[in-house]
Amino acid sequence: MKTLEIQNLHAEIEGKKILNGINLTMKTGEIHALMGPNGSGKSTLANVLAGHPDYTVTEGKIFLDGEDILEDDASKRSVKGIFLAFQAPVEIPGITIGKYLKRIMEVRLKEGERMDVAAFIKELRSILTMVGLSKDFINRYLNEGFSGGEKKRMELAQMILLKPSFAILDELDSGLDIDALRSVAAGIDTLRGENFGSLIITHYQRIMDYIKPDFVHILYQGKIVESGGRDLVDRLEETGYGWVKDMHENVEESDEYKYAAAAGGI
Amino acid sequence: MDNIQTYKDIQNEALQKFNTSSWPSQEEEEWRRTNLSKFSIDTYTSGEPNPAVTSLVTTTGEINDYDIDVSINADGKASALFSPQASESGVRLSLLSGNELPAPYDMIRWSFDKMDNKTGYYNFTRLGNALLLDIPGNVQLLKPVRVQYTADKSDSTVLYSLFINAGKNSEAEIIEKVTAAGERIYVNSTSTLFADMRTRIKTAFISDVSDSSIIIAHRNIRLGEESTFLDFQNFNGSKLSKGRTEVDLADDNITANLYGTVYAEGTEHFDIRTIQNHHAHNGKSKALLKSIVKEKGRTIFQGLINVGEHGALTDAYLTNNNIILNDSARADSIPALKIQNNDVKCSHGSTTGKIDPHQVFYLTSRGLSHEEAKSLILEGFLNQVYDVLPESFTNVSLPLIENKLSQVS
DSSP states (O other), X not given: OOEEEEEEEEEEETTEEEEEEEEEEEETTOEEEEEOOTTSSHXXXXXXXXXXXXXXXXXXXXXXXXEEOTTSOHHHHHHHTEEEEOSSOOOEEEEEHHXXXXXXXXXXXXXXXXXXXXXXXXXXXXXXXXXXXXXXXXXXXXXXXXXXHHHHHHHHHHHHHHOOSEXXXXXXXXXXXXXXXXXXXXXXXXXXXXXXXXXEEOSOSGGGGTXXXXXXXXXXXXXXXXXXXXXXXHXXXXXXXXXXXXXXXXXXXXXXXXXXXXXXXX | OOHHHXXXXXXXXXXXXXXXXXXXXXXXXXXXXXXGGGGTHHHHTSSOOXXXXXXXXXXEOOOSSOSEEEEXXXXXXXXXXXXXXXXXXXXXXXXXXXXSSOOOHHHHHHHHHHOOSHHHHHHHTTGGGOEEEEEOTTOBOSSOEEEEEEEOOSSOEEEEEEEEEEOTTOEEEEEEEEEEOSSSOEEEXXXXXXXXXXXXXXXXXXXXXXXXXXXXXXXXEEEOTTOEEEEEEXXXXXXXXXXXXXXXXXXXXXXXXXXXXXXXXXXXXXXXXXXXXXXXXXXXXXXXXXXXXXXXXXXEEEEEEEEOTTOTTOXXXXXXXXXXXXXXXXXXXXXXXXXXXXXXXXXXXXXXXXXXXXXXXXXXXXXXXXHHHHHHHHHHHHHHHHTTSOHHHHHHHHHHHXXXXXXXX
């Protein structure tokens, strides 16, 4: 069992405070869902955990299995077992999926270890089929010209291939139809077990009809203000975030929240 | 008038024009961003120029990757090895002065008439030393033709010329690779292709020149009815590389695609011009030039789509994409359209920017180092050209760039 422990995490971007002291401990074998209104800091948390260089951690720690990874860049965190599935994956023209995936597998080889290319291709074909993408995608450029759903499936395929200890899925369910949502859920189920933990960031309860989280957290103004089980999802579904705002109005407002509120997003 | 006299007329005309003209100045639009005096062109050309080829020996034998492999060394000695298939097909290679083949007067005249400055006239002053590749009608070469010229005598000026005559319904891939390994070499090159109707010709011009050397390359291409054509140019190294590729879609239903890649670093200066001349109906052409510019490197791309009054149903595009790796690097993109027919579809576009940091984060978040992520993004950027080229072109060009891609910091 591994642990991902976030202690009193504060972070900002371009001088704007977004995270205001997040505390969360995840273990492999657990699925955590993180919900919250627009501007609460969900994507910022995902990016900070993955090591995005534009965000500055001003206070707090992140421990992966007891090791402080705050100084590690995104690359090192990835190799150590953190995976971020992007909300809006970028397109990288000119690089085929086959070549790219082979390369990201190669960087994980230990010294002196060699890749079994035939086995890799076999596994890759199998994963693409599992996530609902044709084998032809191996020769397509990474995410170029993909539909929204295809991009999300490709994120899922990479997660299954890399077998991370902890996957942060940043709104992997947004923009997906029911069939794609089922594929995503099935993909997560293939990894679910004692060596895999996940933080599912979402706006909607519907993904939780397919993936049953062990814990549900509500992020508000850069802090986790409620934690519980499935009942939290039901409550949000019935009443929205109004009660969260009423209960936690004294939480220090993050800058991101203020901007989102001013823009009418909340 | 015999054949020798025929090309000698043009040679004499070229000599007169060369002697009475000045090097192009910045007052001429095409040369506005490339000041030849800044590159001390006079010091490079103070001595007598050396013709690239003074003698040619052809043999037939087994070769693996090519149908014809031509090597020209710095002494001007050219050797050409033909595969048995190429030899039997009737393809011939000769020096224009060798009088083994009738000098293709029309092609030489047409190419010479395209020249409008001293650098263009230069090669025609030594026409006898030009190579002529003659591909008879209906001949399809299954493997590429490679012409490799290596100049290694420092402080020299070299004139390299190749004429290619492709008969009706012929097919070939032709790679010219010019290397200047010595210091302060000025290579002035002219390549001319005259392709008859229904030809399927692919050409590449690849240079690899030392940092103190200069290369000026003129390339004139005339395509016949229903031909398809692909061209690739890739300049590497040099103090100055100036390339000019002009394609005439001279008859109906022709398709021509022009591609190019450049990686400029240090103080390297690359000035590339492409001209797509649509003189007839239903011509389709595309130019795609990609450059990566680093340090104080500079690239200039000047593209022109020129549709004449008979160019109805032309469908032509011109694209230039540049990636700038640091603030002191510079890329200029000057696309232009000149259209004299209303029934056409023509457009151009250019982009210049830095490596997208979102792409870098995406790749690093999957385990690639920062450097490797950038290198992969640049590789992808160029692959949009390399992936559409014949493998033989990529195999010659990409190794010249790959090391540079891995040194991106």
